[in-house]
Amino acid sequence: MILIRFRVKNFRSISDSGWVDNDKVTALVGVNEAGKSNLLLALWKLNPATGGEINKLEDMPRSNYSEWRDQEEQQTFITCEFELQDTNLINEIMKLTSCNENDIAKVSISRTYSGQRSIGFPNFKQERFFKKSIVFNTLTESKDIIQITDEMGVTEKGLKGEILAAFSSAEEFLRDTELISIKQLETVKSYFDLSFKPLKKSKLQPLLTTLQESLLKLSKRTARVNPSSNSDVRKLIVKYMPKFVYYSNYGNLDSEIYLPHVIENMERDDLSPVMQAKTRTLKVLFEFVNLDPQEILDLGEETKLDNNNRARKLSEDEIDSFSQKKAERDILLQSAGLRLTEEFKIWWKQGNYKFRFQADGKHFKIWVSDDKRPEEISLEGRSTGLQWFLSFYLIFLVESKDTHENAILLLDEAGVSLHPLAQKDLVNFFDNLALKNQLIHTTHSPFLVDTSHIDRVKVIYMNEDGRTVASNDLRAAKTQSNKNTSVYAVHAALGLSVSDILLQGCKTIIVEGPSDQYYLNGIKNFLINRGKIQPKEEIIFVPSGGVKGIRALSSLLSGKDEELPIILIDSDSSGKGQKASLLKDLYKDNFERIIELEEIVGIDQAEVEDLIPFELLEKYITKLSRGTEEDFTDYYTGSQTLLPQIEKFFSTNEIPLEPGWKVDLARNVKATMLKSREAKKITSDTEKLWTQLFKRLL
Numbered sequence: 001m002i003l004i005r006f007r008v009k010n011f012r013s014i015s016d017s018g019w020v021d022n023d024k025v026t027a028l029v030g031v032n033e034a035g036k037s038n039l040l041l042a043l044w045k046l047n048p049a050t051g052g053e054i055n056k057l058e059d060m061p062r063s064n065y066s067e068w069r070d071q072e073e074q075q076t077f078i079t080c081e082f083e084l085q086d087t088n089l090i091n092e093i094m095k096l097t098s099c100n101e102n103d104i105a106k107v108s109i110s111r112t113y114s115g116q117r118s119i120g121f122p123n124f125k126q127e128r129f130f131k132k133s134i135v136f137n138t139l140t141e142s143k144d145i146i147q148i149t150d151e152m153g154v155t156e157k158g159l160k161g162e163i164l165a166a167f168s169s170a171e172e173f174l175r176d177t178e179l180i181s182i183k184q185l186e187t188v189k190s191y192f193d194l195s196f197k198p199l200k201k202s203k204l205q206p207l208l209t210t211l212q213e214s215l216l217k218l219s220k221r222t223a224r225v226n227p228s229s230n231s232d233v234r235k236l237i238v239k240y241m242p243k244f245v246y247y248s249n250y251g252n253l254d255s256e257i258y259l260p261h262v263i264e265n266m267e268r269d270d271l272s273p274v275m276q277a278k279t280r281t282l283k284v285l286f287e288f289v290n291l292d293p294q295e296i297l298d299l300g301e302e303t304k305l306d307n308n309n310r311a312r313k314l315s316e317d318e319i320d321s322f323s324q325k326k327a328e329r330d331i332l333l334q335s336a337g338l339r340l341t342e343e344f345k346i347w348w349k350q351g352n353y354k355f356r357f358q359a360d361g362k363h364f365k366i367w368v369s370d371d372k373r374p375e376e377i378s379l380e381g382r383s384t385g386l387q388w389f390l391s392f393y394l395i396f397l398v399e400s401k402d403t404h405e406n407a408i409l410l411l412d413e414a415g416v417s418l419h420p421l422a423q424k425d426l427v428n429f430f431d432n433l434a435l436k437n438q439l440i441h442t443t444h445s446p447f448l449v450d451t452s453h454i455d456r457v458k459v460i461y462m463n464e465d466g467r468t469v470a471s472n473d474l475r476a477a478k479t480q481s482n483k484n485t486s487v488y489a490v491h492a493a494l495g496l497s498v499s500d501i502l503l504q505g506c507k508t509i510i511v512e513g514p515s516d517q518y519y520l521n522g523i524k525n526f527l528i529n530r531g532k533i534q535p536k537e538e539i540i541f542v543p544s545g546g547v548k549g550i551r552a553l554s555s556l557l558s559g560k561d562e563e564l565p566i567i568l569i570d571s572d573s574s575g576k577g578q579k580a581s582l583l584k585d586l587y588k589d590n591f592e593r594i595i596e597l598e599e600i601v602g603i604d605q606a607e608v609e610d611l612i613p614f615e616l617l618e619k620y621i622t623k624l625s626r627g628t629e630e631d632f633t634d635y636y637t638g639s640q641t642l643l644p645q646i647e648k649f650f651s652t653n654e655i656p657l658e659p660g661w662k663v664d665l666a667r668n669v670k671a672t673m674l675k676s677r678e679a680k681k682i683t684s685d686t687e688k689l690w691t692q693l694f695k696r697l698l
Helices: 036-044 062-068 087-096 132-147 159-173 182-191 204-221 231-240 259-265 273-288 293-299 316-344 384-399 420-433 451-456 485-493 514-529 547-556 573-584 597-601 614-624 642-652 661-673 684-697
Strands: 002-011 014-016 025-029 076-083 106-112 117-120 129-131 179-181 243-247 256-258 353-360 363-370 407-412 439-443 457-462 468-471 506-511 538-543 566-569 594-596
Touching (some): 036 076, 087 231, 117 231, 132 159, 132 182, 132 204, 179 182, 256 259, 259 293, 273 316, 293 316, 316 353, 451 457, 506 547, 547 573, 597 684, 614 642, 614 661
Parallel strands (some): 243 407
Antiparallel strands (some): 076 106, 256 363, 353 363
8 A cells, every 4th residue: 555645633732734645755844843753653653563552641632631531432633545556455355345446546544542443435436316417328329329220120120119219208207307316217227128029130139238238337336335334345454554663763883782681682572762772773783794693692602611600621622613613703793794884885975984893702893994094993983973874774774674564664853963965865765765665754954855856845834823734835834933944944955045035036937857947048048148038037947856846846936925936847748737736726826827838839748858959959869879770860750749759769779868868968958059150050930939938938
């Protein structure tokens, strides 16, 4: 199951969070005490992997505790909507019910303070009435065919007239009805229950049978039972429901570890939370490097005890045996250190670190060195950030193979002790974790906001009543007394922490990506140099990181006068879908502020590259396709959008396109656009097209 969205109500500081949309990675951004942790805690208690018991005293809002604690029907505090993706589960539910795949595509799961869960299927709608058009369409389709079908000789004489009379009766019966009930549909069906002798070669009888079957299918639609009322379905949903894994203490590793304590703690279940976290991290460290702490302890043994439990003198054979075991232990530790070194460097980009494990008697020690500091220093002597990331890395990389299977990870303020550059690495680490597990994390750090996926950010703030609210609208907190502090991290991450000053007097235009930004800046400079436009304010093209980021960015960049920024959007399917979505709400009264490239270029599914003369692009596309027998120039069709043609050409010729090739192409074209020799390739028609576009933008 994939978590689509969730809603927290009447939980601690949260009265009603509103629906919070979810992605692979979701960042809940807000200041301290805004209520971010409470959102994660409520989610965790829906279906915790471990712990997460409901505690009415702590979890119920204090103002309602005395009223609600003994209520027979307890309040719902968390509701989640999931998308079903497991084919086996979908097929099993369809077998148990009369539902189709769309009916059960989404499932909602709620939990009350008594621990009771309720299951629902938002897409399922039980039909008690039919629109007149649905029944009439079924009748008309059959009637049209029957009218042009001849009777089969004398044996079928009169049957066609009888069927057509039944159509007339049905139409008359339904003439003044707009909504048709199941009882009325049964009456319509009865008109066509004609008695006739079955004929092998009849043309009319099969048509009548088909009509009767169609009417029967309609009536069956009203007999469907909501799948949530089926106990077997409810059990299946609970069985397949993801577990929620909550982390707020990440258990930094110590540099020196006393092995007998480690072995003992791994068997205990009465440890403090801090010691639990440390023990868990040590456990996964030993698993990751394929070491057994008991084996390391045994291999380091140097004494033999006599009958009085005192160390006795060793024989030569015993000394040799102990020496061999120590040598084996050293090789095991060396191999383990090399493995951790190789694996860790893939993730940690802040230095090339080398790890060495040392065992001395009952003590286990971790040493660290790097290129800049080749001398070995104990792990505790290195930065807190390195200690934290190593511990975090081990926990999530190792545990994800086992306890995190079919789990959603909830990370509370992860990485706060990391250097800003290391926090950026952590964002990439989140993306890798999200390949197997959805992840929701809270932060107030701008460096943990992924600016290439701004749509993943949800702002958490306190409203005027002191209640926690979550919003997909990054400007939602602007009217509150906290004056946008909740969204400061997003502003800072985008380089807009002083946006009110920087963008004052500027024309801000949202585009999809950096390649659009390069092309449009080049066109802007060309038109200004030619005197075709004379903007009174600076034109700034802000890339949204893809279609999905447009909505969040447009809310964020709306000016003090609440004027929404202009959006220049591709006319591909995702661009059209985003435009339709924006016109339903945010831009419903500002449709003219969304400009589709198809309107400008006149090419179906146009993208920004279609604004550029092919002659300017040709040289760089040719460089990309060196070594092919076919020339892209011969393949290119100017009446179709360019990018799909490039991608198809390269795929056909088995030439890999490097990541970021579109941005490189745009950068090169922009650099040459103002050169006099290249400018000759820009025709007067192109100049007019560009001028038309910028006049709309301005």
